[in-house]
Amino acid sequence: MLEINNHFKRRKHEKTIIIFIVAALVLISLIVWAVNAQLSGNIQEILMVAGVLIVVGFAIFRGWVRVRSSQRKEPVEDELSKGVMTKASSLSYYISIYLWLFLMYISDKTKMEKDTLIGAGILGMAIIFFLSWIGIKLIGLKNE
Amino acid sequence: MNNRIKELRARFNLSQLELAQQVGVRRETIVFLEKGKYNPSLKLAYDISRVFNQPIEEIFLFEN
Numbered sequence: 001m002l003e004i005n006n007h008f009k010r011r012k013h014e015k016t017i018i019i020f021i022v023a024a025l026v027l028i029s030l031i032v033w034a035v036n037a038q039l040s041g042n043i044q045e046i047l048m049v050a051g052v053l054i055v056v057g058f059a060i061f062r063g064w065v066r067v068r069s070s071q072r073k074e075p076v077e078d079e080l081s082k083g084v085m086t087k088a089s090s091l092s093y094y095i096s097i098y099l100w101l102f103l104m105y106i107s108d109k110t111k112m113e114k115d116t117l118i119g120a121g122i123l124g125m126a127i128i129f130f131l132s133w134i135g136i137k138l139i140g141l142k143n144e
Numbered sequence: 145m146n147n148r149i150k151e152l153r154a155r156f157n158l159s160q161l162e163l164a165q166q167v168g169v170r171r172e173t174i175v176f177l178e179k180g181k182y183n184p185s186l187k188l189a190y191d192i193s194r195v196f197n198q199p200i201e202e203i204f205l206f207e208n
Contacts (some may be wrong), residue, residue, distance in 0.1 A: 069170055072161065080173040098181050140181025142145075 015075065016066045023059040026052065048123065055126040058133075083141050084133065091136070092129040099124045146205045150178045152196045167191040 031050050039045050066076040103121050106112065153163055158175040167188060176182035184192070184204075193200045 072171070074161075074164060075168060076169045078169040078173055079188060080176055080182055081170065083182075100205075140176060140179070142181070143183050 013070075016063055017069075019059055019066070021098040023056050023063065026056050026059075028093050030056075040119050048119070051123045051127055054130060055123070058130045080141065083143075084136050087141060088129060088133040090109075092125065092132040095132070096125045099128065145183050146180060146207065148203050148205070149174070149192065152203065153178075153196070156196060163192075163195065166195050177179060180196075 016123050030049065034049070069076045100121055103117050103124075107114070149163075153160070158166075160178075161171045164171045164174045168191070169188060173182065173184075173188075177184060189200050189204055193203055196203060
């Protein structure tokens with residue numbers, strides 16, 4: 001039983017480390033891209049950088065909350081945090097369908113590159129998830 | 145659904161963190177419960193009722 005408990009604790013720490021590693025990788029990629037791409041500073045680039053920074057900031061915040069909970073000897077995840085994540089995931093998936101429909105419509109009307117549209121879609125999904133998570137945190141999760 | 149967690153916590157002189165640690169959840173969950181922003185699972189409601197040594201229906205009050 002103790003071994004199973006240790007296994008779960010180890011897995012939760014691994015998850016926290018993975019969150020920080022992925023956030024660091026995304027941040028490094030963004031910096032490398034910004035240095036190599038010789039940015040012109042147009043609105044599209046600014047929105048993209050801001051979007052990535054919001055998503056990375058959110059990931060770092062989630063990681064920090066997990067570390068803080070661990071230091072307080074609280075569980076890093078419980079029924080509320082899992083419920084919020086589940087509801088935010090389902091809500092953001094539902095909204096993302098409309099985002100992709102909108103992007104398909106845009107792709108027919110404009111001459112944007114496919115890579116740019118896919119990038120915008122992925123980034124948009126991440127931002128929608130972030131906003132859904134904040135919304136559920138503010139409203140609460142009553143399950144009624 | 146309303147609850148008397150805040151009142152009972154004060155009576156038992158427990159902080160939110162202490163109650164959270166006793167029932168195995170994060171402090172934030174206790175904050176959400178006290179604000180009425182979250183309805184607990186049956187297990188959590190049962191664990192809280194055991195800490196306060198009171199029946200569930202006297203802690204969690206259902207409204208029609």
